[in-house]
Amino acid sequence: MSTLEQVFRPETIQQIYQLEMQARTFFEWEGIVPPFLVLQNIEREDRQIRYYWVSRSQTAACPFCGTLSTTARHDYFEKPLQDLPQDGRAVYHWVRRQRYVCANPACERDLFVERLPGFADDGARKTLRFQRACVARALDSGCKPAEDALKREGATVSNDTIARYVKGAAARPLESNLARNDVRVLAVDDIYLRKGDKSSGCTVFLDEETHRVLIIVRGTTKAAVKPVLESFPSAAFFSRDRASAYASAAAECEKIQVADRFHLIENAHQAVQDALMALLPATIFLRQGDGWVLADPGTGRLADRPVFTVPDDQVEARILLAQLTPRQAQRYRHTLKLLEWADQGLRSAEIAQALGIPLKEVQQLCRAAVKTLDTVEAKIRTRIQQTNDAQNHRADRQQDRHPTILRPRARPSRDSIVEPYRDTVIRAVQQGGTHRTIHPLLQGQGFTGSANAVYQYILKLRQEIPEALRPVPMESPADLQLQQISRDTVYKHAADSRPKAKEAAPHTASPSDASAPGSAQRPVSLEPPRAHPDVWEGGVRRGGDAGRAVRRTKKPNLPPP
Numbered sequence: 001m002s003t004l005e006q007v008f009r010p011e012t013i014q015q016i017y018q019l020e021m022q023a024r025t026f027f028e029w030e031g032i033v034p035p036f037l038v039l040q041n042i043e044r045e046d047r048q049i050r051y052y053w054v055s056r057s058q059t060a061a062c063p064f065c066g067t068l069s070t071t072a073r074h075d076y077f078e079k080p081l082q083d084l085p086q087d088g089r090a091v092y093h094w095v096r097r098q099r100y101v102c103a104n105p106a107c108e109r110d111l112f113v114e115r116l117p118g119f120a121d122d123g124a125r126k127t128l129r130f131q132r133a134c135v136a137r138a139l140d141s142g143c144k145p146a147e148d149a150l151k152r153e154g155a156t157v158s159n160d161t162i163a164r165y166v167k168g169a170a171a172r173p174l175e176s177n178l179a180r181n182d183v184r185v186l187a188v189d190d191i192y193l194r195k196g197d198k199s200s201g202c203t204v205f206l207d208e209e210t211h212r213v214l215i216i217v218r219g220t221t222k223a224a225v226k227p228v229l230e231s232f233p234s235a236a237f238f239s240r241d242r243a244s245a246y247a248s249a250a251a252e253c254e255k256i257q258v259a260d261r262f263h264l265i266e267n268a269h270q271a272v273q274d275a276l277m278a279l280l281p282a283t284i285f286l287r288q289g290d291g292w293v294l295a296d297p298g299t300g301r302l303a304d305r306p307v308f309t310v311p312d313d314q315v316e317a318r319i320l321l322a323q324l325t326p327r328q329a330q331r332y333r334h335t336l337k338l339l340e341w342a343d344q345g346l347r348s349a350e351i352a353q354a355l356g357i358p359l360k361e362v363q364q365l366c367r368a369a370v371k372t373l374d375t376v377e378a379k380i381r382t383r384i385q386q387t388n389d390a391q392n393h394r395a396d397r398q399q400d401r402h403p404t405i406l407r408p409r410a411r412p413s414r415d416s417i418v419e420p421y422r423d424t425v426i427r428a429v430q431q432g433g434t435h436r437t438i439h440p441l442l443q444g445q446g447f448t449g450s451a452n453a454v455y456q457y458i459l460k461l462r463q464e465i466p467e468a469l470r471p472v473p474m475e476s477p478a479d480l481q482l483q484q485i486s487r488d489t490v491y492k493h494a495a496d497s498r499p500k501a502k503e504a505a506p507h508t509a510s511p512s513d514a515s516a517p518g519s520a521q522r523p524v525s526l527e528p529p530r531a532h533p534d535v536w537e538g539g540v541r542r543g544g545d546a547g548r549a550v551r552r553t554k555k556p557n558l559p560p561p
Contacts, residue, residue, distance in 0.1 A: 021041075089154045185208035241262075
């Protein structure tokens with residue numbers, strides 16, 4: 001017999017045990033556990049603490065139809081619920097709940113298990129306050145750090161479960177937002193969960209009057225936006241950007257569409273910029289000698305200054321030689337025209353209008369002009385090198401070949417009937433011609449022999465003067481290159497080389513000079529800039545092309561091919 005049984009009677013021990021359970025329920029679980037649950041026992045182990053509860057309820061509301069039932073069955077449902085850890089151990093509540101018979105004959109369920117409102121959700125394995133603790137930890141540090149911290153305290157939970165709790169907590173306000181009927185102006189915009197990935201696009205809906213987020217849905221299409229618009233029938237106005245999907249969805253939902261302020265202000269800024277680019281005159285200064293001179297306002301250049309230009313036939317020859325695609329060729333043509341017109345003093349807006357392309361594309365072509373020209377020049381050099389190598393290889397093979405058609409004691413080429421057309425044959429062979437292509441050419445000059453005679457004549461020349469028949473290597477055309485230089489360097493060089501004003505010589509005014517009416521100090525004269533043969537040109541544009549500095553290398557017109 002134990003000491004407790006020696007001191008107290010069994011009835012007294014039972015009363016003391018019940019009083020202890022009631023005291024623990026009051027001091028530890030008051031306001032947390034529903035009042036109809038009675039604590040029966042507590043078990044403590046190394047890593048767990050288990051509280052056993054029994055329901056003493058008399059009535060329960062059906063969760064399916066809401067009818068209050070008083071008919072309890074002698075059948076119970078028991079399931080553990082994890083709560084906040086204590087003393088480094090996980091806490092579980094084993095709750096034995098009663099089953100009730102639904103009093104509504106039209107209800108789809110005859111039996112139901114009583115719920116635990118405010119303590120745990122239906123079908124949950126964690127209590128509500130444990131879920132709120134997981135959400136708070138995850139918002140502070142993240143799901144994985146929250147999992148590690150709770151496990152160190154003794155709880156059993158995974159980061160996936162914590163992430164699910166966070167999503168559920170975020171979805172509850174959205175459900176209440178969808179039931180609102182006081183939204184008058186609905187605003188919408190798109191966001192991307194991963195930058196540059198259009199498949200991660202989402203649509204954000206806001207209350208324009210309170211500036212609060214109502215809901216975020218996955219997708220930016222009409223199919224994703226239209227159901228949300230239909231959920232807010234009280235919203236008469238729909239503020240959107242320039243997306244056509246939003247406009248189509250709002251039109252089908254009969255919403256009054258308005259443009260948001262951001263895009264209105266952006267459009268106004270763009271309109272002002274375009275107007276300034278088109279109307280404000282440009283003040284252009286050109287470098288000459290040791291100073292800067294003002295250019296002609298009408299043309300933007302000096303009257304005797306050569307401008308950059310490339311004839312159209314040479315442009316097409318370069319495109320053919322570089323083997324550019326149609327898109328690359330069009331970009332190359334636009335770049336050369338842009339450089340030519342910019343060198344003449346045209347503004348970017350005028351160039352865009354002349355080329356028939358947007359102003360932004362002109363700005364992109366201007367920024368990439370150096371790279372465009374260098375790329376085409378590199379392709380031209382590569383193509384010419386490949387062609388020359390192929391011609392030299394072919395000439396070497398023909399020179400090493402030993403023709404068997406010639407007799408051992410064949411007569412020299414000077415005795416051939418093709419000898420009067422020697423120069424014509426040599427030039428044609430140097431250009432890659434054969435006896436089949438040379439024979440019609442000689443017939444046009446009065447030759448009456450056969451093509452075989454031309455063939456034997458060429459073979460004799462290859463043995464007699466092999467170097468004279470080698471193909472003429474293809475020459476590269478004149479290079480088109482630009483020198484890229486930073487704007488700050490141009491400004492600094494301009495400031496350092498600008499002529500300085502001479503200081504005025506000290507002047508002592510006599511009393512007569514001071515008393516003379518209208519007397520004033522004579523202005524200081526500036527020394528004109530010196531000019532020398534080494535002239536380079538550059539310009540600083542202000543006004544229409546404000547803040548843009550360009551340095552150009554003076555090139556004469558390219559010679560014809």
